[in-house]
Amino acid sequence: MPRPVHWSRRGRDAIRARLSGRGQQSEMLESLLAFGGLVLLRDSIEWEGRDFLKALIKQSALCGEQIHVLGCEISEEEFREGFDSNINSRVVYHDLFRDPLNWSKNEAFPRGPLEALRAMCRPTDLRPVTIALDSLSWLLLHFPCSTVCQTLHALCRQGDSSPVERVNVLGLLHEELHAAGPLGALSSLAQIEVTLDGTMGRTSAHILYRKPRHRPAHQVDPTAHLTFNLRLSKKERETRDSLTLPFQFSSEKQQALLCSEPSQASSHIFYEPDAYDDLDPEDPDDDLDI
Amino acid sequence: MFPELNNLLNITPDKVEQGKLTLLCDAKTDGSFLVHHFLSFFLKAKCKVCFVALVQSFSHYNIVGQKLGVSLTTAWERGQLVFLEALKTSLDIFFQTPAGPHPLQFLREASARNLQPLYAFVQEALKPEDGGEATWRHPVLLVDDLSVLLSLGVRAVAVLDFIHYCRATVCTELKGNLVALVHDSGDAADEENDLLVSGLSHQSHLILRAEGLATGFCKDVHGQLKVLWRRPSQAAAQRDRSLTYQYKIQDKTVSFFAKGLSPAVL
Numbered sequence: 130m131p132r133p134v135h136w137s138r139r140g141r142d143a144i145r146a147r148l149s150g151r152g153q154q155s156e157m158l159e160s161l162l163a164f165g166g167l168v169l170l171r172d173s174i175e176w177e178g179r180d181f182l183k184a185l186i187k188q189s190a191l192c193g194e195q196i197h198v199l200g201c202e203i204s205e206e207e208f209r210e211g212f213d214s215n216i217n218s219r220v221v222y223h224d225l226f227r228d229p230l231n232w233s234k235n236e237a238f239p240r241g242p243l244e245a246l247r248a249m250c251r252p253t254d255l256r257p258v259t260i261a262l263d264s265l266s267w268l269l270l271h272f273p274c275s276t277v278c279q280t281l282h283a284l285c286r287q288g289d290s291s292p293v294e295r296v297n298v299l300g301l302l303h304e305e306l307h308a309a310g311p312l313g314a315l316s317s318l319a320q321i322e323v324t325l326d327g328t329m330g331r332t333s334a335h336i337l338y339r340k341p342r343h344r345p346a347h348q349v350d351p352t353a354h355l356t357f358n359l360r361l362s363k364k365e366r367e368t369r370d371s372l373t374l375p376f377q378f379s380s381e382k383q384q385a386l387l388c389s390e391p392s393q394a395s396s397h398i399f400y401e402p403d404a405y406d407d408l409d410p411e412d413p414d415d416d417l418d419i
Numbered sequence: 420m421f422p423e424l425n426n427l428l429n430i431t432p433d434k435v436e437q438g439k440l441t442l443l444c445d446a447k448t449d450g451s452f453l454v455h456h457f458l459s460f461f462l463k464a465k466c467k468v469c470f471v472a473l474v475q476s477f478s479h480y481n482i483v484g485q486k487l488g489v490s491l492t493t494a495w496e497r498g499q500l501v502f503l504e505a506l507k508t509s510l511d512i513f514f515q516t517p518a519g520p521h522p523l524q525f526l527r528e529a530s531a532r533n534l535q536p537l538y539a540f541v542q543e544a545l546k547p548e549d550g551g552e553a554t555w556r557h558p559v560l561l562v563d564d565l566s567v568l569l570s571l572g573v574r575a576v577a578v579l580d581f582i583h584y585c586r587a588t589v590c591t592e593l594k595g596n597l598v599a600l601v602h603d604s605g606d607a608a609d610e611e612n613d614l615l616v617s618g619l620s621h622q623s624h625l626i627l628r629a630e631g632l633a634t635g636f637c638k639d640v641h642g643q644l645k646v647l648w649r650r651p652s653q654a655a656a657q658r659d660r661s662l663t664y665q666y667k668i669q670d671k672t673v674s675f676f677a678k679g680l681s682p683a684v685l
Binding site: 174175177179202204206207226227228229230232266270271303305306 | 533535538576579580583584587591613614617618620621622626647649650661
């Protein structure tokens, strides 16, 4: 069952104030990072999600993780605004903003951005890693949806096989830019989906946690542990199978009905007419010509 | 420039926030008055302006500019204005093969994959002068308008990439400004245009949206202007994120008033 959590904030200063101390907000952010896997951050033109993404990055950094940012939309300088030196030292910015399509022939990403992304999840040390994608929309506009989904899936699964504790992938997605198909595909990949919305100048975040699917290890026996007996012995089962049901029309029933025809004399009607009765011995249907 | 619009946006030619992308959007009305405003505004602010004019001729903008107090001819002669008059320049492309790369090369290609030559033109036009002090203040790129590129066969993603590169160079590297006009048809069938408008909106710092009135045409109120500020920087104080005003365009100015408070009805 989805569990919506409303978290409202008033302006950028409020986030900073609330996160600098202990509080409900930092607990909520920690809970978003606790599961590993893909955290999808859906924003819109009116309600931007970059602040929320930066808040999650700050929280990761405070927990001692290393964060790799694939920056496609804003410059490194602008992204690092608001981070103190402690957090900045933990953030590695892979700059895809300056020359994403290699027009200046500098070959910053020789094998393309997706290969750079895959390379990020081969960590050299054993610390938990957070990968932030700013933004997933840019990747979806420039690469086929299936390729992006496969790369994301590989990134998220990294946590299972490698010695790294877990990999968090934070993806910023601009809702208006994509059709229902890619949005649905990314939703199904995501562990947690945060949708930003707001009214009257206050932003709110709706958080949807996806529960992992449980597969039962063995078949459960429904007749066990009851106060009454639902089991049948072999003889009881045979008797039950050979029982004919009362309203079922079988050949025996058909014979029984047909054989009962001749005994018509056994029925009589006794009638006592009173003073007002007008008994006409004539048959009223006599003139019918059937 | 329109002084009332400057007041609304809280800017003056002397005090302009640098490094910003302003998106001008119009729906069911003509938003070109905003282009004329910003053109005259930045020329008066002594900025170096590169104007990519895809829809009108030089003399059109010059005539309107003179009403607003700037002379485009003088600015062009002084070197303050670099003007790409696409209507005239496109003839070079159509009737002969150009010698080298041409900014409007995409007109000649069957499937224009990107707008790199146009970006190269902008980069060349606005690159800082070598040696000595700069004659002009920060550079500005003005584009009128981007929707026509879609009609000319360029994909929406290619236009978004072009603006991305322009933003990286003009806004981030050169600390200048970028102003572009798009038409929002509001038509659900035009997916490419919707993608273009949404994509640009996400990249913008300021969105000015001129809309026709929902009830139809009116002599005294020509439309409604919605202003949306996005991506506040650390230094910017908390301010109203969005405003809505109605306007009336007159011969040499545009007057703005709160909704429903047009002087004609008061």
